[in-house]
Amino acid sequence: ADSFISAVEKARTLNAFTVETPDHAIAAAEQADRDRSQGDFKPLSGVPLGIKDLFATKGVQTASASKILEGFKPEYDSTVSAKLFAAGAGMLGKLNMDEFAMGSSNETSAFGNVLSPWRRNDGGNAALTPGGSSGGSASAVSARLCPGATGTDTGGSIRQPAAFTGITGVKPTYGRCSRWGIVAFASSLDQAGPMARDVRDCAIMLEVMSGYDPKDSTSLKLDVPQWEADLSSDIRGKRIGIPKEYRIDGVPAEIDAVWEQGIKWMKDAGAEIVEISLPHTKYALPTYYIIAPAEASSNLARYDGVRYGNRVAPENGSLDDMYKATRAAGFGAEVRRRIMIGTYVLSAGFYDAYFNQAQKVRTLIARDFQDAFKQVDLILTPTAPSAAFGLGETTDPLAMYLNDVFAVPASLAGLPAMSVPAGLDSQGLPLGLQIIGKPLDEQGVMNAGL
Ligand code: GLN
DSSP states (O other): OHHHHHHHHHTGGGOOEEEEOHHHHHHHHHHHHHHHHTTOOOTTTTOEEEEETTBOBTTBOOOTTOGGGTTOOOSSOOHHHHHHHHTTOEEEEEEOOSGGGOOSSSTTOTTOOOOOSOOOSSSTTOOBOOOSSSHHHHHHHHTTSSSEEEEEESSSTTHHHHHHHTOEEEEOOTTSBOOTTBOOSSTTTOEEEEEESSHHHHHHHHHHHBSOOTTSTTOOOOOOOOTTTTOOOOOTTOEEEEEGGGOOTTOOHHHHHHHHHHHHHHHHTTOEEEEEOOTTGGGHHHHHHHHHHHHHHHHGGGBSSSSBSOOOOOTTOOHHHHHHHHHHHHSOHHHHHHHHHHHHHHSTTTTIIIIIHHHHHHHHHHHHHHHHHHHOSEEEEESSSSSOOBTTSOOOHHHHHGGGTTTHHHHHTTOOEEEEEEEEOTTSOEEEEEEEESTTOHHHHHHHHO
């Protein structure tokens, strides 16, 4: 723990952590020593982890990187963080992220940008984004400030930052990890998952993080498989689907090249490559950007200065004035944009045209995958349409949303998906490949990435 604690201190310029909790990490290390002397070996004994700021942590600020929750110290741990601590892990601190997990570059955080530890070969010293929204998790694991971190993925927030920083991230099947105590963004999409250096570390963490929780009504009532013990790189005979709709215009040749490389690796390992079609892919991004803001606008209604959120009350103002002042002061621009889009698509006059329509398209997207999985075992795609970009380089919200083009279909279908590092581009920046599996086939996904 000591060496990680000092690494975190030395790397403060990355701004990966919003709060440091060295005492928590040390206490876990000491407990691990006591446990070991009694012959008690827990799966994560003494391992110091970073916890994304979206997870409630008892007595430790949980702000979702938002001003509106700054200073909020929950009375309890989220189910996932409690499970990690019960398995022996310690917490090095809370990790920076996009505000309420809305973003793809960690630039919407109220606590400032996170820097990627990576640099372009010839780009001078331009600061790069670690991706988002789990940017602090990606930066911290990539810079070796912690051996693993929690992330959450609503529409790519584990996978895209993992790809941008050369680490591994797993979004499990929707319902594997309890959402209890995780600040809600879009409840029908939100899933927690591990971000770590490699597949094995992710498997170890995911095994601890998963499991039925009666406190989350969407939690799956299933035993947790022994993913780590059953890891096997033998993928002979597996049928790997290559969706033709993911070959989209405007994607740099290097992304195609890394995809080709991945196909070759799979072939060399004895897998069979099958061209497949997911015909509704092009509707996934607009569908996601209706459903996610709609759910967000509803989830974020609780930050009203009464139930939750730092209250700003104008003198002699009405209750409405207080709500307005609280939310105007507390939410950043991207969060406000999502609330406006969300309330618009849910409003009486537009519900059928937007939200209802998006729900139907979501079903079609899920059905595309069901059909494809009659032919193949797994699907291989790039994780993101580019390598990490420079901080401040993407200012147009729509351009930012394009980052999620390969990630959101699996989110809308609730499928397990992982990003694994697949090499470097000509600038020396990491690129990731995404492996998507059938519902509950985290094992297949992780085996293929091993
Ligand atoms: N970038 C996507 C968004 O901004 C995904 C975020 C996430 O998965 N939390 O909504």
